[in-house]
Amino acid sequence: MNTIELNGPIIKSLLDIDFYKFTMGQVVFNKYRHIPVVYGFTNRTKSVLLGQHISEAELREQLDHARTLRFGNSELHYLRGTNEYQERMFSEDYLQFLKHLQLPEYELTYHQGGAFTLRFPGKWSEAIYWETIALSIVNELYYRSLLKKMTRFERDAVLATGVVLLESKVDRLLTQPQITFSEFGTRRRFSRAWQYYVADVMAHELPGQMIGSSNTYIAMEQNLLPIGTSAHEMYMVMSGVGQNTDEAILASHNQTLQDWWEQYGWGLSIALTDTYGTDFFFRDMTAEQAAAWKGLRQDSGDPIAFGEKAIAFYEGHGINPKDKLIIFSDGLDIDKIIEIHHRFDGRIKTSFGWGTNLTNDLGLKPLSLVVKAIESNGRPTVKLSDNMAKATGPADQVARFKRVFGHVVAQAFACTY
């Protein structure tokens, strides 16, 4: 078993980042590289005041260290060799851009009482790479702070609890050999070492079922499929790229899908559905897109209800849902995975992107941290989601976007950052 690292750099490679940062990054590099954006860090776990656990000095030290990193030759070789979705999917222009990339400057302010503001302004094509790196750093510093207060044995017991809980997941999945899943836990991981351990165990204990990792470094190390398509930020930033009219904002959603298809075609054509609510998504995706795209990713709301809607959506367009795939990735645990799988078995293909509960289940409460694109081209962004607790944006803009996207919910609130 790996040992716990209480000190030292958290990010050691720029490949220790979710693969979708590259798939999105290339589209951004090709079409929107100079769009100014701001990413903002938010701690949704209000009961934990992170600044009381993490000092400004150590947070700066880790962020500064990440800024010293560059892509190495072998790392670029790995990306250049990626052919799982499309031959030579990353262009040489883009790889040369990565070769010279340095993470842009960050803005960090500590406030009285234990809160801090952490923002990443910059060109979209450069600031985009901070997200999972910043999340990995804040998470691990937080858990290091808890571990440092423990005795050596208490730390052993945390790791042991993690192993025992991991064993129960392995044992359950061994009884369900038809279920496949990927590790999606970079952003909420307990620590780098623990995520790597979990991925290593899953890859070796469940070789036919654990098919990929969202973490590019882990995918490389474990010979797994690097998994990732696009995130909410793609739609959110796109809402600010065009004119500031309702029509332009409405059109930006489908433009996002069109840009994606243009870049990657069928290979990476999994659409994230909930940025402005799934009901809107199913109105916005055309029959041609529905027929062409490989499938959908579900990331908020009720997964069973979503799956039923998706099946009805495809059938409504005369498309056989059995030819389509849903990747479920919202707050999964082993019970949900098994339930969802059996619910849709034989009706639509399913796979699972298993995050927090896979890489941060050691008996300590996980944090709900996000880094979201909060400004695009000088305008605030909005996310509505299928779960109002995940909605972001200033209240007036949330109201506007709800109107624009025909979003109907019984109860809504906006979460300002």
Place this chain on the structure above:
Amino acid sequence: MNTIELNGPIIKSLLDIDFYKFTMGQVVFNKYRHIPVVYGFTNRTKSVLLGQHISEAELREQLDHARTLRFGNSELHYLRGTNEYQERMFSEDYLQFLKHLQLPEYELTYHQGGAFTLRFPGKWSEAIYWETIALSIVNELYYRSLLKKMTRFERDAVLATGVVLLESKVDRLLTQPQITFSEFGTRRRFSRAWQYYVADVMAHELPGQMIGSSNTYIAMEQNLLPIGTSAHEMYMVMSGVGQNTDEAILASHNQTLQDWWEQYGWGLSIALTDTYGTDFFFRDMTAEQAAAWKGLRQDSGDPIAFGEKAIAFYEGHGINPKDKLIIFSDGLDIDKIIEIHHRFDGRIKTSFGWGTNLTNDLGLKPLSLVVKAIESNGRPTVKLSDNMAKATGPADQVARFKRVFGHVVAQAFACTY
């Protein structure tokens, strides 16, 4: 956390042995050194055929390795410096004897079908040191054989299960700060490394409660009290030292107590009560001995019934039981320890010698192995115990000893070796 050792020598020091081997060993050296004895290994866990897990070659290799060991100077220094029970309790004569000691030859025969016979004949003063060494070796070879069939992660999960179960023991004991206990787990340990880890954790997490270890090396390493007085073998071998008459056999029990007192006085005066049954013991121990001796060790039968009998015994002799101590050491777990403690709290002092469940609780079934003195001076020995499953000796001799010691049980059977 320590790592699992799948290969290499199991016994690395002749101090990796239960302390009572030295306390008994000195009495034997002084008074009975030339008595010929035979110790026999028995696996009471009939469902496990050890020879199917442990090859003759590897068992010989480990036993042969133990025979290459000698007491080092620092190890003899530690014994020489032992003053917890009596100033300079080990005489220079005895220490010089240990300095030149080599474990005597063993007899090992593998049989068809997975059983083997393992015996240690020799002078009592030399063969006495094999017991816990042989048990530690067979146990660890067995668990190594199970671990070698596992994946790396399955091995991690075994260790993790052990840590989680250990944590639950620590947590329970933290709620019971008045309970003290010692580690008595050498003979049934999962492995040397695991026993050492458990002792280390307990000593650091429960410093006022974990007071000692039966393992001399661990006591030395962890600055704990080395714990040990005498075992059944003392009474059993003594039954063969004198004439082969009922009277001499009957008298040998109290002679054992007298020899012990003569050697160590009050310091080590904890009497093991169940060799021929506790009812006999309480008839045999005189009022003067009851008043003088520090207390009793309970090792079979019902601990609550035993405690009540002991209190009644002391009160019957006009002795305040509050001045006496019972060490409970039979098949303890945390629930039993807490129950026994509360039952006798304020009535008689209690402490606990926690064995198998402390050092071999990792989710795998522990084995019940013993090495017992089976012959003394050419005659078979007998143990009756308060638990007929623990009775040993040829049937005719068991019947004889039951008659001699006035043993009354509803149902009895003899276990031949």
